[in-house]
Amino acid sequence: DGGITQSPKYLFRKEGQNVTLSCEQNLNHDAMYWYRQDPGQGLRLIYYSQIVNDFQKGDIAEGYSVSREKKESFPLTVTSAQKNPTAFYLCASTLSGTSNTEAFFGQGTRLTVV
Amino acid sequence: DAKTTQPPSMDCAEGRAANLPCNHSTISGNEYVYWYRQIHSQGPQYIIHGLKNNETNEMASLIITEDRKSSTLILPHATLRDTAVYYCIAGNTPLVFGKGTRLSVIA
Numbered sequence: 325d326g327g328i329t330q331s332p333k334y335l336f337r338k339e340g341q342n343v344t345l346s347c348e349q350n351l352n353h354d355a356m357y358w359y360r361q362d363p364g365q366g367l368r369l370i371y372y373s374q375i376v377n378d379f380q381k382g383d384i385a386e387g388y389s390v391s392r393e394k395k396e397s398f399p400l401t402v403t404s405a406q407k408n409p410t411a412f413y414l415c416a417s418t419l420s421g422t423s424n425t426e427a428f429f430g431q432g433t434r435l436t437v438v
Numbered sequence: 439d440a441k442t443t444q445p446p447s448m449d450c451a452e453g454r455a456a457n458l459p460c461n462h463s464t465i466s467g468n469e470y471v472y473w474y475r476q477i478h479s480q481g482p483q484y485i486i487h488g489l490k491n492n493e494t495n496e497m498a499s500l501i502i503t504e505d506r507k508s509s510t511l512i513l514p515h516a517t518l519r520d521t522a523v524y525y526c527i528a529g530n531t532p533l534v535f536g537k538g539t540r541l542s543v544i545a
Contacts, residue, residue: 348478359530366525366535367482382532421531424470424489429481 326351330415330430337402337409337437345400345433347415353428355421356398360384361412361432370413374421375397402435409437440465440528443448447540450520456513458539460526463507469529471502473511475522476538482525516543 328349337343347356355374369382373392387406392398398417399434404408416432443461450456463472472487486493486500488509493500499512513520525538 355470355531359535364537365535369534372532376504412479416533418531424487425531426484426487426533427474427482427533428484431481432479434479 328415328417328428328430330413330433332433334337335433335435336438337435339437340403340404343402343409343435345402345413345415345435347398347430349396349398349402349417349428350415351419351428352395353417353419354395355418356392357416357418357427358382358388358390358398358400359414359416361414367414370400372421409435442526442528442536444524444526444536444539446514446537447542449544450516452515452518452545453515454497456511456520456541456543458511458513458526458541459508460511460528461508461527462528463540464500465506465528471500471506471509472527473498473500474525474527474535476525477522482535483520485519485524491496516541517523518545520544 331346336381357372358370361367371390373379389401415435416427418425440462457525473485476482490501502509521543523538523540527533
């Protein structure tokens with residue numbers, strides 16, 4: 325089945341450690357996105373990539389880094405510079421970076437930093 | 439992206455139509471209206487989108503006013519499984535999410 329997979333579902337890390345969240349899609353989509361969601365809030369855009377080897381910062385990119393070396397993969401690294409990393413992280417993809425297109429979301433990774 | 443305004447919460451009786459309003463008075467001519475929903479602790483699910491015309495699919499109907507400044511998502515026969523947060527987005531990719539409307543379907 326085609327879809328977008330995030331792993332792991334739950335992740336625990338100690339403060340000061342970098343951690344990488346995985347996002348893989350087999351939909352042959354060009355564009356991929358990372359969002360962060362805090363309790364009771366909407367989704368906020370961290371980074372997005374409209375094509376392989378290219379990505380742009382979203383509204384809250386500080387303390388995060390991404391890479392897009394393959395079309396199907398868009399990993400997100402939460403660095404120690406991120407002041408409050410505990411959150412629910414969602415990855416999404418669209419066929420292209422233009423409009424009139426449905427976004428598909430993964431089931432999310434809940435990161436807890438202790 | 440245009441700013442959207444949605445009521446924070448709504449209730450609907452099971453089996454009745456749920457009508458979720460959204461105001462997007464600053465929408466520009468090439469911006470679409472999208473609706474997504476998010477069931478607790480899951481990724482958002484696409485429902486429907488449109489530009490000018492009303493749209494219908496197996497999940498819902500989208501009614502966009504002629505001036506495109508507001509829209510209504512209609513779930514024709516709400517079930518308990520429709521309880522979720524519903525997000526209205528007016529814009530182009532990447533999508534910008536607000537806080538949405540928490541719809542509670544009551545038996």
